[in-house]
Amino acid sequence: MIVTNLVLTAALAVLGLASALPPKIGTTNIGEGVSGSLGGGRATFKQTRNPRYRFNGARAVYRTYLKYGVPVPEDIIKAVKYTDALHAAQVERDTGSAAAVPIDDVDIAYVTPVTIGTPPQTLQLDFDTGSSDLWVFSSHTPASQVRGQEIYSPNKSSTAKLLEGHTWSITYGDGSASRGNVYVDNFTVGGLSVAQQAVQTAQQVSSSFTSETNIDGLLGLGFSTLNTVSPKSQLTFFDNAKASLDSPVFTVDLKAQAAGTYDFGFIDKAKYTGEITYVPVNTNPGYWTFTSSGYAVGSGSFSSQSITGIADTGTSLVYLPTAIVTAYYRQVSGATNSRNYGGYVFPCSSALPTFTFGVGDARFTIPSSYISYSPIAPGSSTCFGGLQSSSGLGINIWGDVALKAAFVVFNGANPPTIGWAKK
């Protein structure tokens, strides 16, 4: 039987009228179950949560009275006025969310788009919980040191202001370095804005930054005590934004060879499974330092021991005590700790066990594919490990290889804590 669109439409309309049940208050009735076609196409409306919506019960009741033409009782009117005032009194709460995109095929680092100034200039920055300077390639960076990076030009921003007499200089754990002067300007990450963010403009960058053409600078998410600006140190973007956030947190969801997210001000339940295990953070000297409860190699037994280290989104690999790392590579045929290649290498064809680490009673397993990090040179059959010894660093580092295996909450409350969840 051929049912023309017209008849179908009429039928749907009659059905609609016939369903005396009103749509549930507070939801948008998109005609659940009403599919069918008007003009042949299909439409699906995905409902998304509005993180800024604040439910007001009194107002919902008020709307119901209006909807059914019933005079609104005085006490409901009073309740609406009272609750509206309460909501208005709440400081404007804010959130932000932005993508974390791997810059190459081994996830050596991740970049996130930010906008600076007026009109907005977009740069891709490496969000780094292991440092606390926000610095960018700029119009002050010598052309010989710029190789395709986007630059920030303060003289093209009507809202940029030079921070007179302030300079900065930073050297990272991997030996890379940069230095320069400081402006304040409007700064936005994923819809979250800070009006007067200190933006450190590079006048010099080391060769490793010049050759990292996909990184236009760093956004430090460590504690502001680590900031290198002198004579007056500056606050990180998170510290500046914290007071206006719904919740004083940011979360990190890094992915292997895919875009993840940095969220500010809220914890997205869709991004993790099970419970979040929170542990204390030692903010001295300014890293997100926490203590892991132990480790296991592959299907081996879990060794309960305290491993104190930093959660560092700006470091690619995991660096742990030599005893743990040798226990791991003992399970990898052909693995050696190579001076030539600067760490543990193994035949790319070797089978690698997984690596499990503990946070409290929770256990997080790093897939072996994350630890088979990359050939030591393009096409080589020798691979470099994603797990290396921290003996030369003096600090244990849970870098991207570990962070990719979890959903991590950096809780900037007082006292700060760090939360780990499976995903």
Ligand SMILES: CSc1ccc(CNCCO)cc1
């Ligand atoms: C040359 S690309 C680069 C990216 C991030 C960083 C900061 N963290 C590194 C660990 O010290 C340094 C260099």
